[in-house]
Amino acid sequence: NLADLEAAFNEKLKQDIRIEPKDWMPDAYRKTLIRQISQHAHSEIVGMLPEGNWITRAPNLRRKAVLLAKVQDEAGHGQYLYSAMETLGASREESIDDMHTGKAKYSSIFNYPTLTWADMGAVGWLVDGAAIMNQVPLCRTSYGPYARAMVRICKEESFHQRQGYEIMCTLMKGSEEQKAMAQDALNRFWWPALMMFGPSDADSTHTQQSIDWKIKRHTNDELRQMFVDATVPQAELIGLTIPDKDLKWNEERGHYDFGEINWDEFWQVVSGNGPCNAERIATRLKAKEDGMWVREAAMAHAEKKKAKKAS
Ligand code: FAQ
Numbered sequence: 001n002l003a004d005l006e007a008a009f010n011e012k013l014k015q016d017i018r019i020e021p022k023d024w025m026p027d028a029y030r031k032t033l034i035r036q037i038s039q040h041a042h043s044e045i046v047g048m049l050p051e052g053n054w055i056t057r058a059p060n061l062r063r064k065a066v067l068l069a070k071v072q073d074e075a076g077h078g079q080y081l082y083s084a085m086e087t088l089g090a091s092r093e094e095s096i097d098d099m100h101t102g103k104a105k106y107s108s109i110f111n112y113p114t115l116t117w118a119d120m121g122a123v124g125w126l127v128d129g130a131a132i133m134n135q136v137p138l139c140r141t142s143y144g145p146y147a148r149a150m151v152r153i154c155k156e157e158s159f160h161q162r163q164g165y166e167i168m169c170t171l172m173k174g175s176e177e178q179k180a181m182a183q184d185a186l187n188r189f190w191w192p193a194l195m196m197f198g199p200s201d202a203d204s205t206h207t208q209q210s211i212d213w214k215i216k217r218h219t220n221d222e223l224r225q226m227f228v229d230a231t232v233p234q235a236e237l238i239g240l241t242i243p244d245k246d247l248k249w250n251e252e253r254g255h256y257d258f259g260e261i262n263w264d265e266f267w268q269v270v271s272g273n274g275p276c277n278a279e280r281i282a283t284r285l286k287a288k289e290d291g292m293w294v295r296e297a298a299m300a301h302a303e304k305k306k307a308k309k310a311s
Contacts, residue, residue, distance in 0.1 A: 041095075047106075055068055134223050137216075140217055168240070191261060
């Protein structure tokens with residue numbers, strides 16, 4: 001009966017045994033996972049666009065090959081995550097449509113433009129850096145397929161973070177113009193990167209329940225603090241200045257104190273009014289329409305093969 005199923009589910013959580021697709025799980029747990037995993041998948045796919053913007057303009061062949069590989073990795077991450085979501089009984093097609101209509105979210109960070117080559121450095125360093133901070137604990141998330149997908153994704157994200165930081169290091173060893181370009185990219189991406197971790201704990205609707213279910217292993221503010229602590233020394237090492245006048249090492253806490261995030265901007269971007277929201281969705285919709293004939297042809301081919309096998 002239901003009480004026994006619930007008790008078995010809770011016992012598995014308690015013992016850190018993964019919940020698997022065929023296991024009984026509360027509806028709300030399933031719904032939360034579908035929400036988070038699908039939004040995560042949409043972020044990977046939309047996240048290809050800001051960097052895709054620079055593939056044709058990378059400064060040399062090596063940079064181009066690396067950037068191309070990185071963007072392709074993000075496509076792969078999206079695919080693993082959609083597959084993990086499908087194991088919960090959700091439809092990939094519907095979920096993607098929900099993103100297109102604005103019903104399902106994707107990470108706020110991808111609604112900012114990438115204006116210069118240095119932005120490829122800032123995105124890899126900060127956006128992938130923030131992604132790793134959030135995703136490494138997700139390797140221990142309670143839902144098996146999500147946790148396993150995260151292992152490979154995190155390995156690739158650490159390469160992405162290093163390639164971004166390496167771009168920043170190279171620029172900071174360059175001309176005054178290159179240094180200024182790197183600083184400008186940091187100025188524009190720092191605060192949006194901090195926003196990736198989500199609302200403050202006080203305003204996070206899902207955190208407590210997700211921690212109880214061991215979906216999330218840390219709160220948004222805990223991860224944001226870990227990111228600031230790890231990133232500030234990296235900026236200092238190469239001569240970059242974090243654009244926050246309130247940033248200061250707090251000896252007593254053993255952490256950096258940092259300024260207040262512009263939450264108004266965060267909610268504006270999350271609700272669809274960021275600088276590039278409309279452009280991102282329009283690009284995804286066009287990709288869906290342009291690729292329709294390929295999917296139709298593949299389906300027709302599969303049907304034909306099936307019919308041949310049956311006859
Ligand atoms: N943007 O109660 P909470 C990547 C929404 S990394 C937009 O705190 P939760 C790699 C949230 O969905 C980026 N919306 O929610 C890459 C909820 O709305 P809902 C993707 C946000 O779920 C790098 C509401 O606010 N990573 O793609 C944001 O407990 C470079 C209340 O928030 C993941 O998705 C935001 N920043 O915590 C790719 C990681 N923050 O759903 C290409 C997995 C919050 O009720 C290039 N996800 N919201 O309508 C998570 O860890 C969590 O879902 C959080 C949010 C931490 C994002």
